[in-house]
Amino acid sequence: MTKETNRPDPADRTRQATETLIALLDAADRMPGVADLRARSYELLGAGPGTSVVDVGCGAGRAVAELAERGADAVGVDPSEQMIGVARARWPEADFRLAGAYELPLPDASVDGYRADKVFHILAEPERALAEARRVLAPGGRILLVGQDWDTIVVDSGDPALTRAIVHARADLVVEPRSVRRQRGLLLDAGFRDVTVEVRTGVFTGPTMVPVLDEMAEKACSTGAVTREQADGWIAEQHARAEADRLFLALPMFVAAATR
Template sequence: MTKETEQTSRSTGDLIARLDAADRLPGTEELRELSYDLLGATAGTSVVDVGCGAGRAVAELAGRGERAIGVDPSASMIAVARGRWPEADFRIAGAYELPLADGYRADKVFHELADPDRALAEARRVLAPGGRITLVGQDWDTIVVDSGDPDLTRTIVHARADLTAGPRAARRYRNLLLDARFGDVTVEVRTSVFTGPVILPLLTGLAERACSAGAVTREQADGWIAEQRARAGTDRLFLALPVFVAAATAPR
């Protein structure tokens, strides 16, 4: 194994570990189910899950009787998905080149896209007339954390947000869908509240990424992480994470 291959494998493994951890958070399963219900799909309906990652949603959609297709631009991620769900349909593809489908689902994807308008134009192209689309994701500027240093917390949250291609994509879901000429556009927000140590990896990641970007010093990051760990140990941690769920219908 070359050094580059080893680094890619480690990076994929780290991402899968984070995705698996996110899937275990309270409320995550209910959000996935909501996104499936909003598709309005019936048995035999084809649904493309964009940015499918390790493939859990594809397997769950297939379990509901739908013809689910998972696409992801990462060949290593698709390999993992195929290994976990060998009966499912996974393909290497990005958000701008998709197979035809009756339904379109993207969960935690649009904040990674440099051109969400292009992605929705592709969604319109591949969706059958009257097909449904659901978008799920968090607004990276809207993470609420209780801390003794609110100014530092604000700096950390915003610095982490600025490391993504589209940190505020979720708040734009409605207008993006309207601009792409989708109809019946709805948006709702489901906010999860965390008060225990299960969310410490996310908090630590926020501070570490802000530190690596130079937004805060090593001392500031370590102090902030230590405060959050202490809060978790004394039942005083508080994090609220709003997740936006949008749905719409393709033009007939």
């Protein structure tokens, strides 16, 4: 009689992945410049008293709560039941609903603003999401997309070629790693007008981003793009740079806005 192998429960893996993502998002919210970027997104939406906004991929709900503080009637949607549970626990007075970007639980022409922050890079069908955005937005409503270009992460290193290999290998694990390059064209193709694009670049020189760099190298190693020895050496270099106050990471965030 063979001994049964203990296999991880898929539900446990999903729960652990979501908990890790929540912790990462919470850490990202505390980074310099992030609060200003969120505030800029609300400004571009024209969010305020008498307006209604849907935050797509709301995660743990911070933006929904901040939009409500500005007087907007805000609703957050997210496809993760666990995320929605966390959001409801943190902001019990806010409106959170379980839904994805392709099928929003809202009537036609029912909101003045549509916001999606770090969402479109995980969507295999961005055109479908934008069609849904047009459906729920009232005429003259505003859409706001925030995201990063996963190939455009700048890291100082003594081995630029290895760094490029790590950055690109990590990017290739994302569904749509270069989605922000397409957003202006996608918005125009979807019938939006007055499209603008801004970029805000976060520059990080302290140890806060070391776990992010570790994750990049580990992911690149898992794909075979770099060897275990290369990944370990690169990680050690970045840790040493952080300890010597010589770490440098620049992360551009692109903000696209348009009118329905």
